[in-house]
Amino acid sequence: MSEASPAKAYGLHLGVIALLFVLSFLLPEYYHGLLARIMVLAVFAMGYNMLFGYVGLLSLGHAMFFAAGLYGAGLAVIQLGWSVPAAFAAGLGCGVVLSLVIGLLALRTTGVAFMIVTMMFAQVFYLVILYFASWTGGDQGMVVPQPARVLFFGATALDLTNPTMRYMSALGLFSLVLLITLAIVRSRYGRVLVAIRENEERTKMLGYDTFSNKLAAVVISGIICAASGAAYALLFGYVGSSFASVQYSILPLLWVLLGGGATTLGPLIGTLFMYYVIDITSGYTSAYLLIVGIALILLVLFFPKGILGSIRQRWLGWLP
Amino acid sequence: MMPLLTTKGLSRNFGGLRAVDSVDFTLMPSEIRAVIGPNGAGKTTFVSLVSGCIQPSSGMIVFDGADITGLPAYVRVRQGIAYTFQITSVFANLTAYDNVALPVQRTLSDGRSKGAVRAGVMAALERTGLADRAHMPAGQLSYGHQRLLEVAMGLALKPRLLILDEPTQGLADSEIDNFITLVREIAGSATVLLIEHNMPVVMQLADRITVFNAGKILAEGTPEAIRENVAVQEAYLGTAP
Numbered sequence: 001m002s003e004a005s006p007a008k009a010y011g012l013h014l015g016v017i018a019l020l021f022v023l024s025f026l027l028p029e030y031y032h033g034l035l036a037r038i039m040v041l042a043v044f045a046m047g048y049n050m051l052f053g054y055v056g057l058l059s060l061g062h063a064m065f066f067a068a069g070l071y072g073a074g075l076a077v078i079q080l081g082w083s084v085p086a087a088f089a090a091g092l093g094c095g096v097v098l099s100l101v102i103g104l105l106a107l108r109t110t111g112v113a114f115m116i117v118t119m120m121f122a123q124v125f126y127l128v129i130l131y132f133a134s135w136t137g138g139d140q141g142m143v144v145p146q147p148a149r150v151l152f153f154g155a156t157a158l159d160l161t162n163p164t165m166r167y168m169s170a171l172g173l174f175s176l177v178l179l180i181t182l183a184i185v186r187s188r189y190g191r192v193l194v195a196i197r198e199n200e201e202r203t204k205m206l207g208y209d210t211f212s213n214k215l216a217a218v219v220i221s222g223i224i225c226a227a228s229g230a231a232y233a234l235l236f237g238y239v240g241s242s243f244a245s246v247q248y249s250i251l252p253l254l255w256v257l258l259g260g261g262a263t264t265l266g267p268l269i270g271t272l273f274m275y276y277v278i279d280i281t282s283g284y285t286s287a288y289l290l291i292v293g294i295a296l297i298l299l300v301l302f303f304p305k306g307i308l309g310s311i312r313q314r315w316l317g318w319l320p
Numbered sequence: 321m322m323p324l325l326t327t328k329g330l331s332r333n334f335g336g337l338r339a340v341d342s343v344d345f346t347l348m349p350s351e352i353r354a355v356i357g358p359n360g361a362g363k364t365t366f367v368s369l370v371s372g373c374i375q376p377s378s379g380m381i382v383f384d385g386a387d388i389t390g391l392p393a394y395v396r397v398r399q400g401i402a403y404t405f406q407i408t409s410v411f412a413n414l415t416a417y418d419n420v421a422l423p424v425q426r427t428l429s430d431g432r433s434k435g436a437v438r439a440g441v442m443a444a445l446e447r448t449g450l451a452d453r454a455h456m457p458a459g460q461l462s463y464g465h466q467r468l469l470e471v472a473m474g475l476a477l478k479p480r481l482l483i484l485d486e487p488t489q490g491l492a493d494s495e496i497d498n499f500i501t502l503v504r505e506i507a508g509s510a511t512v513l514l515i516e517h518n519m520p521v522v523m524q525l526a527d528r529i530t531v532f533n534a535g536k537i538l539a540e541g542t543p544e545a546i547r548e549n550v551a552v553q554e555a556y557l558g559t560a561p
Binding site: 188191192194195198199201202203204205206207208209210 | 413423
């Protein structure tokens with residue numbers, strides 16, 4: 001799998017990035033903004049997919065990694081007055097520390113216990129945000145003021161609240177993470193992660209320390225999710241506790257399941273699909289969640305491996 | 321000469337059952353040793369203790385002069401103990417190539433180059449006659465080929481001690497002949513510990529044979545000595561002549 005057709009795989013991914021770049025100039029204003037948001041959230045889904053798709057660890061607490069980046073970056077700007085790059089780095093740092101600690105504790109369990117433990121930790125994280133409301137804004141959240149969301153390169157100021165700037169920043173982050181995940185899953189390390197998913201005991205008997213490998217995967221996943229959260233705070237200017245709630249732990253799971261677990265482009269497709277189904281159906285009826293639910297059930301029944309997973313299985317075996 | 325593997329008073333209880341009962345065992349380097357015995361004699365439990373799949377209740381395991389009793393399985397593999405499973409457990413959804421690439425990439429010393437992994441994988445697949453099936457998912461290989469893939473994965477670990485647990489089970493007669501040649505070849509560079517029920521294979525391959533019965537070593541010696549041993553005949557072969 002990882003030896004086949006590097007040119008094809010990288011070509012496809014660069015093509016997707018180029019397409020997203022061109023769309024920036026073609027889309028009407030509303031969809032332009034929506035796609036920027038989708039790209040940032042697709043990064044969240046890619047981080048989730050690292051762990052769920054490739055290592056087979058189902059976490060129900062990834063909202064805490066997203067929120068770690070969101071609050072790490074948001075608080076750094078609002079409470080400490082840090083610049084945009086420093087705040088982004090603070091968000092990543094929070095993600096690293098949190099995922100390392102959670103990984104060390106939660107990886108002592110597997111299966112259902114792992115789901116419950118990660119969910120409980122995420123709940124603790126959520127309640128901590130509410131408890132320290134004087135700093136975090138509690139359930140009201142905080143708005144990152146517009147003057148703070150400007151990136152300075154010497155004399156040039158790049159305003160992240162400008163739609164094109166925001167879109168390009170989102171695209172930059174998305175492209176970087178997409179190419180990193182592609183490189184990881186095609187690497188020897190990626191092969192070990194898949195082996196752990198398929199049969200952990202056997203992988204140990206080939207001389208691999210599966211705990212360390214899984215811990216590294218949790219941290220990589222945590223950093224990517226935190227990057228998404230930090231970018232969300234800086235690009236869209238809102239830091240809210242709802243992003244740390246259970247709903248935001250389940251959403252990336254749904255996006256990945258829809259798009260196709262263990263596919264590099266699945267998270268983008270799943271996130272895109274879900275947003276557009278909601279967007280289109282909510283235009284017709286207030287019961288749009290019913291239609292979303294039916295769409296999900298149909299997909300699970302007829303495409304159990306997700307959109308891209310099914311395409312790979314039936315037609316394009318080389319898809320990474 | 322220093323033994324490659326020694327166990328002292330090695331025991332393992334499963335509830336009230338003493339599956340392996342104070343076994344003292346010695347294996348010399350570059351030997352082919354067969355372990356035989358009736359079903360439930362504790363052969364697989366014994367090699368699982370050696371490979372680290374399960375922990376002993378008491379006793380000690382020494383490999384190449386060092387106590388490895390408390391080491392986790394993956395460290396023992398890195399020290400050179402490779403175990404091929406009795407129940408085939410290749411990665412069914414990965415290709416034969418990827419199955420072998422996993423052990424190859426870990427044992428490579430030079431680390432980086434992609435060509436080295438490829439060369440190592442293809443060498444192990446050639447040796448087991450699976451090279452033309454490299455890109456088939458392992459789960460779609462025939463049972464005999466899956467057994468050979470297990471051996472290829474074991475070989476790719478470049479072990480000093482290769483433990484083969486019933487490797488010829490389910491192989492056709494023609495495949496068994498190739499397999500005997502393969503094990504002789506492996507024995508040139510590694511010590512082989514072979515659990516086997518097929519007596520002609522054991523008699524052809526083994527330098528020495530250890531007979532297990534009810535968790536204990538009943539007898540040990542050359543194939544000829546074991547064939548003549550009355551206690552073994554009663555316990556294992558069932559009939560005294």
